Amino acid sequence: MSKWSMQKLPKWIWIVIPVALLLGSIALFLATNPLKPLGVVAPPIEEVTVERTILDEEGIHLTVRVNGSEPVRIAQVLVDDAYWQFTQKPEGPLTRLSSAKIDIPYPWVQHELHEITIITSTGMTFSHTIEVAEPTPEWSIQRIAAYILLGIYIGVIPVALGLLFYPYLRTLGSTGINFLLTLTIGLLFYLLIDTLQEGFEMSQQVAGVFNGNLLVWVTAGVAFLIIFALGRRGGKAPEGLSLSTYLALGIGFHNLGEGLAVGAAMASGEAALGSFLVVGFTLHNLTEGIGIAAPLLNRKTKFRTFVFLTLLAGLPAAFGTLIGAFAYSPHWTAVLLAIGAGAILQVIVEVGTYLYKNTETKSWFTVSNLTGFVLGIAIMYGTALLVAI
Amino acid sequence: MKSKFSRKSFLKTGLFSGATALLGSLITGTPFSRSQQHSNDKKTADPPNEKKPHGGMSTVGLVDHKRNGFNPHEMLTDWDTGEVSQLPNGQTLREYEFVAIDKEIEIAPGVFFPAWTYNGRVPGPTIRCMEGDRIRIHFINAGSHPHTIHFHGIHSAEMDGVPGTGPGMIEPAESFTYEFDAKPFGCHLYHCHSSPLKRHIHKGLYGAFIVDPDPARHAEHSDIARSRLLGSEENESWQEFLIVMNGFDTNFDNDNEIYAANTVAFAYQNEPIRIDRERPVRIYLINTTEFDPINSFHLHANFFDFYDHGTTLTPTREMIDTVMMCQAQRGILEFTFEDFEPGKFMFHAHQSEFAELGWMSFFDLVNNREVSV
Ligand SMILES: [Cu+2]
Numbered sequence: 030m031s032k033w034s035m036q037k038l039p040k041w042i043w044i045v046i047p048v049a050l051l052l053g054s055i056a057l058f059l060a061t062n063p064l065k066p067l068g069v070v071a072p073p074i075e076e077v078t079v080e081r082t083i084l085d086e087e088g089i090h091l092t093v094r095v096n097g098s099e100p101v102r103i104a105q106v107l108v109d110d111a112y113w114q115f116t117q118k119p120e121g122p123l124t125r126l127s128s129a130k131i132d133i134p135y136p137w138v139q140h141e142l143h144e145i146t147i148i149t150s151t152g153m154t155f156s157h158t159i160e161v162a163e164p165t166p167e168w169s170i171q172r173i174a175a176y177i178l179l180g181i182y183i184g185v186i187p188v189a190l191g192l193l194f195y196p197y198l199r200t201l202g203s204t205g206i207n208f209l210l211t212l213t214i215g216l217l218f219y220l221l222i223d224t225l226q227e228g229f230e231m232s233q234q235v236a237g238v239f240n241g242n243l244l245v246w247v248t249a250g251v252a253f254l255i256i257f258a259l260g261r262r263g264g265k266a267p268e269g270l271s272l273s274t275y276l277a278l279g280i281g282f283h284n285l286g287e288g289l290a291v292g293a294a295m296a297s298g299e300a301a302l303g304s305f306l307v308v309g310f311t312l313h314n315l316t317e318g319i320g321i322a323a324p325l326l327n328r329k330t331k332f333r334t335f336v337f338l339t340l341l342a343g344l345p346a347a348f349g350t351l352i353g354a355f356a357y358s359p360h361w362t363a364v365l366l367a368i369g370a371g372a373i374l375q376v377i378v379e380v381g382t383y384l385y386k387n388t389e390t391k392s393w394f395t396v397s398n399l400t401g402f403v404l405g406i407a408i409m410y411g412t413a414l415l416v417a418i
Numbered sequence: 419m420k421s422k423f424s425r426k427s428f429l430k431t432g433l434f435s436g437a438t439a440l441l442g443s444l445i446t447g448t449p450f451s452r453s454q455q456h457s458n459d460k461k462t463a464d465p466p467n468e469k470k471p472h473g474g475m476s477t478v479g480l481v482d483h484k485r486n487g488f489n490p491h492e493m494l495t496d497w498d499t500g501e502v503s504q505l506p507n508g509q510t511l512r513e514y515e516f517v518a519i520d521k522e523i524e525i526a527p528g529v530f531f532p533a534w535t536y537n538g539r540v541p542g543p544t545i546r547c548m549e550g551d552r553i554r555i556h557f558i559n560a561g562s563h564p565h566t567i568h569f570h571g572i573h574s575a576e577m578d579g580v581p582g583t584g585p586g587m588i589e590p591a592e593s594f595t596y597e598f599d600a601k602p603f604g605c606h607l608y609h610c611h612s613s614p615l616k617r618h619i620h621k622g623l624y625g626a627f628i629v630d631p632d633p634a635r636h637a638e639h640s641d642i643a644r645s646r647l648l649g650s651e652e653n654e655s656w657q658e659f660l661i662v663m664n665g666f667d668t669n670f671d672n673d674n675e676i677y678a679a680n681t682v683a684f685a686y687q688n689e690p691i692r693i694d695r696e697r698p699v700r701i702y703l704i705n706t707t708e709f710d711p712i713n714s715f716h717l718h719a720n721f722f723d724f725y726d727h728g729t730t731l732t733p734t735r736e737m738i739d740t741v742m743m744c745q746a747q748r749g750i751l752e753f754t755f756e757d758f759e760p761g762k763f764m765f766h767a768h769q770s771e772f773a774e775l776g777w778m779s780f781f782d783l784v785n786n787r788e789v790s791v
Pocket of ligand 1: 534563564565566610611612618619623
């Protein structure tokens with residue numbers, strides 16, 4: 030084809046041709062089965078993931094999601110190693126990524142463990158453990174209020190208490206402030222690792238096709254970049270109130286994750302007895318308030334700003350407990366935790382930048398700073414011990 | 419799957435009552451503690467389906483016996499006496515053709531198992547003959563793996579059907595003829611003895627080999643011998659059934675997902691075996707369960723006499739209602755429901771786990787005229 034005739038063709042043809050060739054090559058591949066000489070007869074890979082479990086007086090209700098190169102047929106359901114009657118909605122084979130409700134009229138026993146096994150038509154088995162059977166909470170205003178209050182207790186109150194240190198913190202000199210900022214970085218570093226780890230744990234329960242771990246990494250990375258770009262849209266790194274706001278936002282995401290876990294655990298009866306642990310939790314989250322206060326120390330701050338920061342950092346815990354209790358799904362939880370990790374990473378970077386700019390020697394790898402960093406991690410680790418028994 | 423909430427271990431230990439206590443003072447009514455109270459009172463949720471049969475413990479749906487090509491109800495009594503002729507020396511010759519076939523079978527509603535079979539069925543054909551008969555089995559391996567037939571009984575090394583003696587393992591597309599005299603009398607079995615042994619057996623290559631006693635050889639108990647001899651007048655009053663206790667490992671984790679009597683989970687629970695309450699019952703019971711060291715048979719509301727391996731004409735154990743069997747162990751059970759009211763009587767493995775995984779059955783005791791078989 031000469032140059033001249035090519036120019037005569039409309040531009041869009043250069044989208045149509047490659048797309049058409051792509052479709053053609055796929056069709057050819059499927060039609061000719063070039064893998065045949067490799068002797069590969071792909072067995073249907075099946076996967077059944079239980080995404081949600083509800084226990085009530087009717088029995089056990091599961092929401093399952095399937096994955097497979099061919100439709101998956103759920104043939105039978107075992108509860109505690111016994112074949113049990115069940116109904117599936119919708120009925121019939123389940124295509125890739127579709128989900129279904131399985132209702133099992135099983136007389137489950139409160140406080141005890143139940144093991145559910147799903148057998149597909151090919152004899153593959155998938156098991157799901159209910160660690161401690163508790164009736165799934167039903168929506169009621171009182172119950173919702175209680176979950177919100179629980180979230181406030183573990184999220185809002187500790188942050189507010191942490192911010193109460195503000196007047197004292199203001200009396201510190203610049204060395205003290207720097208020390209406090211490195212301490213904050215230490216706290217955040219701990220939270221970053223912790224949040225990522227929770228995200229990965231959650232992703233273990235995500236249907237394999239969603240590629241849980243990758244989802245967490247990518248979401249965290251993208252979240253970091255977006256928040257970082259937002260923070261620097263003015264052309265410079267955030268300082269003062271805006272830095273504190275980002276801190277509160279990052280910690281808020283983290284607390285949302287914590288709220289989710291608490292709510293879901295409470296709803297499924299996994300939270301056992303011991304009121305001192307709430308106290309431990311409060312101590313653990315108190316340090317978050319101190320961290321949020323740190324960038325505000327060399328400027329005047331209004332009371333309502335503190336209220337705003339407290340709610341931004343703490344209130345997500347209340348949403349978390351609600352979502353966790355009533356609408357739990359592992360992949361969304363993993364995504365939320367990953368966003369939290371990205372947000373925390375952004376704050377680490379920004380607090381680090383702020384610290385660097387405010388250090389006269391421009392050398393921030395000092396004994397004092399390192400001590401603050403390590404102490405920050407140690408505080409988080411230490412208070413975590415209070416609640417991990 | 420792991421626990422959903424390993425997020426923080428404190429969750430496991432504490433938050434609940436902590437929150438309850440703290441929130442309780444903040445909210446009137448304390449929903450948390452109230453729900454706790456409410457459910458403690460109940461202890462267990464109501465059995466939600468009390469009116470359903472067996473309390474819901476069963477498989478859902480039906481097995482397509484036609485597609486399988488065999489029916490566990492027919493297997494109870496489909497004795498295969500072979501192609502019968504006389505040898506020049508007057509001995510009865512029984513000839514069989516066994517073909518090893520790979521075949522997918524439905525072992526519970528909707529659950530398919532890639533089985534290896536003799537003649538397309540699990541268990542394979544039930545050989546029934548008389549002590550002293552000549553047995554000739556033409557074995558054709560139409561499967562995808564080398565197989566054998568190893569008969570429990572008395573025979574030469576050549577005919578043992580194991581690797582290392584005689585023809586050894588019969589390769590796919592090859593064949594061999596096993597030949598021996600049927601002895602001793604009793605309730606025996608045959609199975610593939612190729613290696614790996616576990617897999618060849620649990621895939622379905624086994625069956626019953628029943629040798630009836632020759633009354634002429636057992637003068638002291640000739641009546642009893644005749645009652646066991648298929649086709650004799652004394653035998654006709656008996657209701658005889660074959661039950662092979664077996665299991666299936668559907669996900670190949672060396673543990674059975676399904677236990678059964680004659681292959682199909684809950685076959686005789688969903689459709690009980692009808693028996694005439696006025697005639698005695700004799701069960702030829704064989705254990706071919708793989709992966710578990712023992713299996714068992716328990717009869718409800720009644721007791722039976724047991725003949726270990728069926729090699730005696732007097733019971734080896736009397737008046738028992740449960741018998742435990744090692745793998746490949748077998749025996750004959752005799753009992754009667756003569757004075758009983760009609761009704762359904764359970765029998766099952768008395769390992770509750772096996773019972774709930776499929777080895778759970780019923781006799782439906784009826785009056786004579788109602789029995790169709
Ligand atoms: Cu074999």
